[in-house]
Amino acid sequence: MAFPTTERERERRRIVIMCLPFFVLATFAGFVPLIVMARMSLSAENLENAGWSFAAWEALVTEPVYREIAWNTLWFATAATVVSVALGVVISHVLEKYSLPFENVLVAVVSFPIALPGIVVAFMAIVLLGRQGLVTNAVAVFTGSSAIDLASATSVFGLFLGYVYSLVPRATMVLRGTYAEVDTRAEEAARSLGATPFETFYHVTLPEIRPGIVAAFILTFRSALAIFGTVLILQALAVVTLRIDYEIGVGFNTQIAGAIGLVYALFLIAFTFVGLRFVSNKTVEI
């Protein structure tokens, strides 16, 4: 391998050399820390990895609060993902099929929140739904009730808006990539053979964009699980990332934090690899 004599061996060496920098980084910044974190969850001491104890894993299995957190995380992330992907289909459909004025600006605006960290998204939710929020006060004017009672930024609804706010752009960008490759001739044929626009969408367009929808679902769900800043500011629901912060912040329970982190990371990896079996890698773009 080190001193190749044939072109085939040289090619193999090139592949290894080209992949090497990434894997060096992934090892030191990804795999090694994950293994250390696994060890951390089994440590008897909370300040360093020393001794062995299964206490954290026992707590994780027996205490009902952790099942509740897992349930909160999963249903909330799934709901936010479904809504975001559905809106993403509508937005990419409209952007691709209809010619709206200022389309470039629309695309730029829709993509803007991808750049925003979760804490800024939380602020956006407060601007809309807080006590001085625009939506809150608009509703207050129409219903006649007080804006302070209507404020919902720090409720589950406000958090849901925050999630959707940061997820819709991601879902839309994946689906835009898919829509760009849809064969418009088949759609035109369907229309000219008498199919209504809805029938055309359901029987022709939808099967073509299905891989994109699956890819968007995978990516968006992963992003939804990873949201932390938004929920740290709004504090509306105990999800897994917030709980990890709580375990570290209150009592420095590093073993439990490590155990939760490991379960979370393994779930994410398993979900990704199982999910990607249904789609080609090419559809995954951010």
Added chain:
Amino acid sequence: MTDYYTDSKAEAETGSKELRSGTESKWTSARRSASERIGRPTLVWIVYLVVAILVVPILMTFISSFASTATGVLPRGFVTFEHWRHVLGFGDYGVRANAIPGLTFSVLVATGGMILNVIIGIPIAYALSRYDFAAHNWVNTLAILPIVPGVILGIAFLRTYPDYRGSALVLIVGYCLLKSPYMVLTVQSSFQSIDIVKLEESARSLGASWPRAFLTIIVPHAKRGILAGCIITWTLAAAEFNFTYMVHTGDPEPFSMFLFRNISNAPYLQSAAAISIYFSIVVCAILILQLLGNRGFTTLNDDR
């Protein structure tokens, strides 16, 4: 919401009206009118509503940062630069609210992460688009989807590298790994838009060694993708919060921590000004990306 939405997807085509006008029967025209009268406008209104929800708070925040009072619903008393001066550290009492040291530190760290991303991202993107090999799909998945989210990576880093807690090195390495998918994707999309096999073979048959062909022919052809990847990874790292929150020590305070402190503690208008600093950075990033052919803050290139 669901019924309303599936029904509204009805409109799928714009350009085919004239195709059908010749063979129209009473039956088709009746069904089409329902679909076209309701479906298309509904979809367009959904899009405008979503865009409004996305953009109004951004504009509102930016405009508020120039207002002098925000006791009512709408900010009043324009135009004042008080809050901007304050967060930029020129205010009379603005020592603790100064964004400049944090911003400088974050800019340096983000630049480090970006350079590291160029070093690791271009080679693997090239290997993945040029060669087909065993485990290609696995490597691709690892490269384009971050292995672990920032919070988890943060606590894992704390235990693995306790002596480097909050150091620039830890932040650079962490940002690089977390944002590497964006670099790999943009560079891959550049490589896919040119015939790299043919290019490389031409260069090789004209006598260039393989390293020379790679460095002087292949890489320059991907410069748009590389630049786009640089801008995206840099912007995202400049305000990365989840990982930073876990590993930072507060000295020097990264920009995202400055934002966090403002959002959770400062008066509304001062928070608005602090966030607007970052909005300005993102707007610049999007404008440069548009010049490179990416419409918006995305790895998608429309010139492909």
